[in-house]
Amino acid sequence: MHGPTQPQRRKFFKIASAGTLASTAVGIPSLLVSSQAQAEELLGKEVFSTLVKIARDIFPHDRFGDEPYAKAVADYSGKGKEDPALRNVLIDGVKLADAAAKKQHRKGYAELADEKARVAILTTIQDTPSSPVCAAPWWSACITSRPSGQNWAIKVRPPNTAVISIADSTINPGWTRKAETGNRQI
Amino acid sequence: MAAKAKFGLDEEVVVIIGSGAGGGTLGNELAQKGIKVVILEAGKRHEIGDFENDEWPMFEKISWLDKRSTSGTWEIARDFPNLPAWIVKAVGGTTVHWAGASLRFQDHEFRIRSEYGDIQGANMLDWPITLNELAPYYERAEYKMGVTGTHGIPRLPGNNNYRVLAAGAKKMGYRDFHTGNMAINSQPRDGRGACQQIGFCFQGCKSGAKWSTLYAEIPKGERTGNLEVRPDAQALKIEHDASGRVTGVVYANSKGVRNFQKARVVCVAGNSIESPRLLLNSASSMFPDGLANSSGQVGKNYMRHMTGSVYAVFDKPVHMFRGTTMAGIIRDESRHDTSRGFVGGYEMETLSLGVPFLAAFLEPGAWGREFTSVMDAYDNMAGMWLVGEDLPQESNRISLHPTEKDQFGLPIPHVAYSDHANDAAMRAHAYKQGKALYESVGAKRTVFTRPYPSTHNLGTNRMSEKPQDGVVNKWGRAHDIKNLFVSDGSQFTTSAAENPTLTIVALAIRQADHIAQAMSRKEL
Numbered sequence: 162m163h164g165p166t167q168p169q170r171r172k173f174f175k176i177a178s179a180g181t182l183a184s185t186a187v188g189i190p191s192l193l194v195s196s197q198a199q200a201e202e203l204l205g206k207e208v209f210s211t212l213v214k215i216a217r218d219i220f221p222h223d224r225f226g227d228e229p230y231a232k233a234v235a236d237y238s239g240k241g242k243e244d245p246a247l248r249n250v251l252i253d254g255v256k257l258a259d260a261a262a263k264k265q266h267r268k269g270y271a272e273l274a275d276e277k278a279r280v281a282i283l284t285t286i287q288d289t290p291s292s293p294v295c296a297a298p299w300w301s302a303c304i305t306s307r308p309s310g311q312n313w314a315i316k317v318r319p320p321n322t323a324v325i326s327i328a329d330s331t332i333n334p335g336w337t338r339k340a341e342t343g344n345r346q347i
Numbered sequence: 348m349a350a351k352a353k354f355g356l357d358e359e360v361v362v363i364i365g366s367g368a369g370g371g372t373l374g375n376e377l378a379q380k381g382i383k384v385v386i387l388e389a390g391k392r393h394e395i396g397d398f399e400n401d402e403w404p405m406f407e408k409i410s411w412l413d414k415r416s417t418s419g420t421w422e423i424a425r426d427f428p429n430l431p432a433w434i435v436k437a438v439g440g441t442t443v444h445w446a447g448a449s450l451r452f453q454d455h456e457f458r459i460r461s462e463y464g465d466i467q468g469a470n471m472l473d474w475p476i477t478l479n480e481l482a483p484y485y486e487r488a489e490y491k492m493g494v495t496g497t498h499g500i501p502r503l504p505g506n507n508n509y510r511v512l513a514a515g516a517k518k519m520g521y522r523d524f525h526t527g528n529m530a531i532n533s534q535p536r537d538g539r540g541a542c543q544q545i546g547f548c549f550q551g552c553k554s555g556a557k558w559s560t561l562y563a564e565i566p567k568g569e570r571t572g573n574l575e576v577r578p579d580a581q582a583l584k585i586e587h588d589a590s591g592r593v594t595g596v597v598y599a600n601s602k603g604v605r606n607f608q609k610a611r612v613v614c615v616a617g618n619s620i621e622s623p624r625l626l627l628n629s630a631s632s633m634f635p636d637g638l639a640n641s642s643g644q645v646g647k648n649y650m651r652h653m654t655g656s657v658y659a660v661f662d663k664p665v666h667m668f669r670g671t672t673m674a675g676i677i678r679d680e681s682r683h684d685t686s687r688g689f690v691g692g693y694e695m696e697t698l699s700l701g702v703p704f705l706a707a708f709l710e711p712g713a714w715g716r717e718f719t720s721v722m723d724a725y726d727n728m729a730g731m732w733l734v735g736e737d738l739p740q741e742s743n744r745i746s747l748h749p750t751e752k753d754q755f756g757l758p759i760p761h762v763a764y765s766d767h768a769n770d771a772a773m774r775a776h777a778y779k780q781g782k783a784l785y786e787s788v789g790a791k792r793t794v795f796t797r798p799y800p801s802t803h804n805l806g807t808n809r810m811s812e813k814p815q816d817g818v819v820n821k822w823g824r825a826h827d828i829k830n831l832f833v834s835d836g837s838q839f840t841t842s843a844a845e846n847p848t849l850t851i852v853a854l855a856i857r858q859a860d861h862i863a864q865a866m867s868r869k870e871l
Contacts, residue, residue, distance in 0.1 A: 219715065
């Protein structure tokens with residue numbers, strides 16, 4: 162099928178990736194590779210990959226691969242480099258999810274194959290006080306549990322956009338308003 | 348063309364605090380009459396070239412993000428506890444991000460105490476002016492702003508979101524629906540072009556077709572040589588002399604450098620949270636409860652409109668985000684008709700948010716497939732905003748936080764709000780009608796979205812006939828202080844159902860005439 166939008170989309174991807182193609186290893190833009198690598202170094206590979214899974218479980222979009230979730234987690238946890246409190250919140254959150262999963266299923270969170278089982282785990286811990294997953298959306302909990310006096314713009318930004326807007330603009334650029342009207346901006 | 352004015356701190360000018368719909372309009376109107384004006388604007392001056400068609404970056408660039416606290420039963424206290432209001436801190440004020448809907452209030456809405464009677468829990472009061480008195484100023488405001496559907500100005504074309512709304516309106520038997528009375532050029536006018544249907548009305552209009560004091564009023568005033576706009580100048584305190592007349596304003600820039608600007612007249616137009624806060628923060632031994640507060644009403648009767656949104660998912664694409672965001676309205680439910688179970692009425696207006704905003708505001712705190720499946724249907728979504736009259740209540744109020752201070756060492760504002768039972772009944776009715784409308788044209792799913800942080804903030808320095816009932820008189824002049832005026836939506840006695848900007852502009856034009864006449868008579 163040759164829908165009218167298909168050639169445009171291919172063109173967009175070509176343009177979008179032109180600057181990074183030369184430096185990619187396996188087709189993933191180098192920027193992502195490096196921010197992901199940094200996040201993995203900061204949090205540990207297992208914590209990072211569990212966070213990606215949690216991000217998808219909280220905001221599941223079946224038409225997206227894992228890349229936008231990985232990018233969201235990498236970008237967000239990158240802030241933990243200068244902010245040890247955030248780093249600890251992220252690591253402790255994964256610990257909490259793992260502990261709850263082990264208690265119920267004798268497996269770590271990421272090892273649970275069934276999405277419903279994982280969501281059930283998140284549901285059980287979302288109200289746990291002093292935990293980063295104590296309230297949905299999980300990103301919001303991470304941010305608002307930080308000490309006061311931080312950047313208000315970040316504090317008031319309800320962070321479910323972190324995953325969704327990054328996901329949208331990364332994977333499906335034709336979907337966002339920005340991309341839709343980008344060529345008509347004055 | 349005169350050079351841009353630059354007035355000395357010792358010159359006794361008219362000082363206006365705020366450059367939005369009230370302050371920006373008043374400043375230009377006074378400057379046109381030859382009166383020297385300094386506008387103190389807390390925010391920066393961003394021009395059209397600085398606007399970005401991207402929701403969060405613009406939000407961070409222009410929004411008023413200084414800390415505020417909240418309490419009460421409204422969802423905002425839980426979902427956005429430090430962001431009660433979604434307004435702008437920049438030259439042009441909230442006219443930078445407003446939608447452009449420009450509706451006159453209805454006759455009965457100026458006298459709700461007489462029309463609706465006393466209602467338990469509400470601090471009901473009639474305005475000291477009538478629709479008839481304001482009508483000539485509405486005329487002038489509509490002409491100035493180029494409001495579609497008035498003065499022979501054609502209405503805007505309807506976008507897809509409007510087409511869905513209009514089709515549903517027909518099915519529902521509504522009669523009064525169209526693409527609105529919008530202060531957005533449908534054809535070139537007043538040196539600005541016609542709407543290019545870009546969308547992103549809330550991020551600052553990239554084409555300048557939407558009226559904003561930033562580029563439609565302030566530059567005209569500046570060209571007279573009588574108006575100076577000082578950005579990055581946050582008013583901290585209004586000073587007065589031993590006779591009780593105000594003498595000037597202490598303000599500070601973001602580096603904390605303080606100055607005192609002398610004033611012959613002070614006009615407060617900082618929106619309904621900052622305006623009463625400034626009066627309360629200006630307390631002195633002579634006015635221990637704050638300026639203009641002998642009634643005790645400063646900060647009280649805070650209104651935010653009854654609001655809510657209905658989003659609907661259809662089986663085919665709507666692309667609600669394309670075109671003018673709010674050019675679509677159904678007015679049938681704005682009547683006062685108690686058979687629906689509440690007093691007052693509400694408007695139904697097209698609204699869309701982009702993906703980033705919708706993800707944040709559709710259902711704050713939501714996660715999981717129930718939520719993301721709606722987001723995944725974004726292309727097929729239509730949306731409407733419900734906006735109706737909320738009742739003034741004394742306990743809904745702006746007060747000074749007992750302990751928390753801002754960057755200048757002044758108490759931050761605390762915003763307390765709880766819905767009146769009438770608001771809740773109206774919202775339930777509005778949701779029901781919105782859902783029925785969309786289902787009548789095939790909606791597969793509808794979502795009720797809670798009120799966003801308030802864009803319409805009203806009533807905290809209200810107008811009253813008698814000094815004991817309110818803060819200002821029918822001209823917006825403080826009952827207690829002869830040369831102190833309130834020039835924004837905080838002077839509204841009641842909220843009415845309509846978007847407030849046109850009324851703020853009409854009142855500013857009227858107030859400019861009043862101030863100019865009083866000055867020429869040496870009364871000010």
